[in-house]
Amino acid sequence: MNAVGSVAWFARHEWRLAWRDWWSMITGGKRKRLPAAVVAIVAFVAFMHLVAYWMVGRYANAAVDRQALLSITGSALLSWMLMISQAMESVTRAFYARSDLDLILSSPADAGRLFAVRILTVTLATTMMALPLAAPFIDVLVLRGGWRWLGGYGLLAAMGAAATAVAVALTVTLFRVLGAKRTRFVAQVVAALIGAAFVIGLQIIAILSYGTISRVAALQSPTLLALSPATDSVLWWPARAALGETIPLLAVLATSAALLAAAVAYASPRFGDYALAAAGIGRSGPIRTRRNAFRGGTSPGRALRRKEWILLRRDPWLMSQTLMQMLYLVPPALMLWLSFDRGDGAMQLLVPVLVMAAGQLAGGLAWLAVSGEDASDLVATAPMPGRSILRAKIEAVLAAVAVIFAPLTLALAVASPWHALIAGGGIAIAAAAATAVQFWFRSQAKRSQFRRRQVSSRLATFAEAFSSIGWAATAAVAAASLWLAAAPAVLTLMVLGGTYAISPRAHNG
Amino acid sequence: MQHVMPPPPFALEIQRLVKRFDRPAVDGLDLAIRAGEFYALVGPNGAGKTTTLRMIAGLLRPDTGTIRIGGMDALADPVAAKRIVAWLSDEPMIYDKLTPREYLEFVSGLWRVEPRTAKARAEELLAWLGLAPHADERCESFSKGMRQKVALAGALVHDPRLIILDEPLTGLDAGSARQVKTVLRERTRSGDTVIMSTHILEVAERMADRIGILARGRLIAEGTLEELRAAADRSAGAATRDGDSLEDTFLALVAEPAHVS
DSSP: OOOTTSHHHHHHHHHHHHHHHHHHHHHTTOGGGHHHHHHHHHHHHHHHHHHHHHHHGGGTTOOOOHHHHHHHHHHHHHHHHHHHHHHHHHHHHHHHOOTTHHHHHTSSSOHHHHHHHHHHHHHHHHHHHHHHHHHHHHHHHHHHHOGGGGHHHHHHHHHHHHHHHHHHHHHHHHHHHHHHHHHHHHHHHHHHHHHHHHHHHHHHHHHHHHSOOOHHHHHTOHHHHHHSOOTTOGGGHHHHHHTTOHHHHHHHHHHHHHHHHHHHHHHGGGHHHHHHHHHHGGGSOOOBOOOOOSOSOOOHHHHHHHHHHHHHHTOHHHHHHHHHHHHHTHHHHHHHHHGGGTOHHHHHHHHHHHHHHHHHHHHHHHIIIIIBOTTHHHHHTSSSOHHHHHHHHHHHHHHHHHHHHHHHHHHHHHHOHHHHHHHHHHHHHHHHHHHHHHHHTOOOBOGGGGGGHHHHOHHHHHHHHHHHHHHHHHHHHHHHOTTTTHHHHHHHHHHHHHHHHHSHHHHHO | OOOOOOOOOEEEEEEEEEEESSSEEEEEEEEEEETTOEEEEEOSTTSSHHHHHHHHTTSSOOSEEEEEETTEETTTOHHHHHTTEEEEOSSOOOOTTSOHHHHHHHHHHHTTOOHHHHHHHHHHHHHHTTOGGGTTBOGGGOOHHHHHHHHHHHHHTTOOSEEEEESTTTTOOHHHHHHHHHHHHHHHHTTOEEEEEOSOHHHHHHHOSEEEEEETTEEEEEEOHHHHHHHHHHHHOSOOOTTOOHHHHHHHHHHSOOOOO
16 A cells, blocks of 8 residues: 555556546446457558558668668657657646646645656656557567667656656746746647758758658658768667667666656656746636627527637647647748759648548547537527537538648649549548538537547547548549549548448438 | 306416336426416425426426416427427526526527617516616626526516526525515516416515425416415324424425325
């Protein structure tokens, strides 16, 4: 039995909650959904292993030269930036989420211990979130290249710890420099920028060097290779750790553990102060908004659409998410600009990127409009049929997607009307499909729970992602041959059909 | 020829209403409330008050039974019934990122109130509830009392005939509570009907024309305070006195259920 108020006692409390959250996420709170969830997980794991085999299987026994080290380091750095972004969101949440903080801060327990546990929980969660994507690649490399590749798991753990340490340092710095009120929004934007910057940077290098959007091409660039250090450089130790070399692996693990320990030692005792400062921001001055209200018609649909657009505009979290989506559109936009006189080759790559981005953006917006209703009772008691309410909300989402993607599609139309037509159709279908998934899995929640939307239904999240990928693939193939596009389209429709069949909507009517 | 005054129409009629979750939450409830009446629904925790009110507001579908609002079958034509109903819960559901004025504009749009009428009503309500100085501030910085007043303004801006309130005074300070009570009293004087659940028996005692006591999903007693006292005397055997509060009567009745006709 752990002593009450000790680190172990807090850890037990935190991890019990985390486990129940995870269990509820997997099963949707219903035990009978477990078999379907298990099947979905097994299918996902198998699919990811196939993808990994196709992508890296042939490199398992490649010589350890500078090119191999550069590729491993680049991929690890890319993942690490995403992990920092993820960890930063979690750390910010730990400062600002009130849930049980009032209870704990008002108790005689040491809040510093709680935050130490919360930092460790963030480390674990960040690592575990990277695991489903990283593990298949490591497994394939182990199967094809031998046990040494197990070092990949060591590197992953080190990356999780170091990412959390950097995230804590960044968030605490923002807190000290900007104060509690500004940090919440700025941290979200910084997290989004960190997550996107490295990917976009590599894509821009690839576009400018090779006219392709592929990040792999950037990592194989002779220029980058020429600039990279000699094979015996310490900078390659993370890559060598992944290759299972003992000294680099131990060094990487020790360094990341030391960074994490330093972050915990510095931030934990100050946690109470940060949390109290964050709690005080709700009592700051009001935001005045002068708008000429009570204009226009009296249609309930119009009222709902307008309300959705105002809320979307005024949601800082959503703005940062949208900013990230828009950032990912910078490389295709650059490519579009460069490809006006390059012919169809570049267009072929642009179409799926646009379709994919539209699907992802629509999914987020649809959750906010369909599930994230702060005044659900008010809307439910309004004298209009439920289907009209949903229609108005869906129209609001699709119109927002159209406003964002119309300029890019129009620019594409100047270069290639055919590709613009395919992209426009793909964007409409991907956005509609992502919205439909959110509709099938809708559950009442507050808009502030946007971050937790993926937690409420992992199936919906995967379905939304597969749908966007599927329609992006369909659009890519359609740009070359409409007939061939039937195959990915049918496959995507089957995924959507299966998703509907297991959705709560299908069972509840 | 002798003219007989027709009986006042019922604003709300409920018959044999049943709603079960894992156990019956509302179990064969009959209720009739006249137009212009202020009706308070009281009962212990888990008695079925909120479930009943949510079914009336169209937020829950009953398993069996009928609900008629202003003579309309609310289950057969919920949209028509909702046109004359307002719902307000103890947890004000408003949008943090909207201002009170924008919120009222939104609610008016949902109920298809003509913009000029809506604007006039909104300004009147904002002034009435002391919200005018904050009409263009986003609700995110508002206290619980102010949020509840914004939600109340939203409930009234479309001029409902039946106002359903679930614990509307929970968490309000004395000043805000008095404002809400005054507004509700004004509405019943102008012919609207109010049905309100409350844990604050003193509020029911002072404001309600009639009080219904709900326990285990059934209406165990109903009437004015005097009628309830008489019922308590009959059922519990323990004599209640004229000076006894509703609390004494309530405890006597809930301890030993009895039907009052």
